Amino acid sequence: xxxxxxxxxxxxxxxxxxxxxxxxxxxxxxxxxxxxxxxxxxxxxxxxxxxxxxxxxxxxxxxxxxxxxxxxxxxxxxxxxxxxxxxxxxxxxxxxxxxxxxxxxxxxxxxxxxxxxxxxxxxxxxxxxxxxxxxxxxxxxxxxxxxxxxxxxxxxxxxxxxxxxxxxxxxxxx
Numbered sequence: 001x002x003x004x005x006x007x008x009x010x011x012x013x014x015x016x017x018x019x020x021x022x023x024x025x026x027x028x029x030x031x032x033x034x035x036x037x038x039x040x041x042x043x044x045x046x047x048x049x050x051x052x053x054x055x056x057x058x059x060x061x062x063x064x065x066x067x068x069x070x071x072x073x074x075x076x077x078x079x080x081x082x083x084x085x086x087x088x089x090x091x092x093x094x095x096x097x098x099x100x101x102x103x104x105x106x107x108x109x110x111x112x113x114x115x116x117x118x119x120x121x122x123x124x125x126x127x128x129x130x131x132x133x134x135x136x137x138x139x140x141x142x143x144x145x146x147x148x149x150x151x152x153x154x155x156x157x158x159x160x161x162x163x164x165x166x167x168x169x170x171x172x173x174x
Contacts, residue, residue: 002054003035005162006080008100009090010042010070019116020090021051023142026155027162028054035159040080042072042096070094078103086162088137089113092130098123105132110165112137134165 007024024037036054043059050056060074073096081087087104089097092113104111112135123129130136142154 002033003031003086003162003166004084005035005037005086005088006084007037007039007088007090008041008077008096009039010072010094010096011091019139021055021057022151023139023155023158025052025055026151026153027159028052028155029152030156030159035162038080038084042069042074046076066095068094070096072096073099078107081109082107084109086110086112086165088162089133091115092133093125095123098129101129101132108169110134110169112161112165114139134168135161137161 038056046061048058060076087109113133114137
């Protein structure tokens with residue numbers, strides 16, 4: 001059975017989007033076909049692009065044009081989260097990250113979160129929202145910031161996190 005992972009981020013076309021896509025690519029390649037990762041962001045209209053087997057870039061239609069890109073939301077988000085096995089929310093301290101975490105928690109999905117750069121929303125921090133996540137991923141510990149970073153190795157470490165979360169969720173449900 002293929003593990004379905006939603007990697008949600010408000011900034012796919014931003015400064016660090018290549019890092020996330022490379023990290024997801026490394027995880028997919030190391031899985032030998034046992035996982036599919038949809039990197040999900042927001043745009044004016046719904047679209048998707050298959051980057052390679054098991055790795056898809058999806059854009060959900062925004063409810064409205066936000067003042068900050070990190071505040072984008074979509075009415076499609078609940079159904080996307082419902083259809084996945086593991087939810088990885090990147091940029092957790094953003095309105096879209098906070099909403100995704102609440103939806104994933106309500107849908108009882110295993111959740112991991114990561115943050116890169118300064119927060120653009122203090123609501124999650126004020127409410128200690130990280131306590132709702134099953135794992136907090138430190139991207140530096142995955143090795144993504146090292147010079148000439150090996151994204152295949154970093155992706156393999158990320159895949160281990162995803163597999164562990166899913167195994168824990170399944171054993172808790174049994």
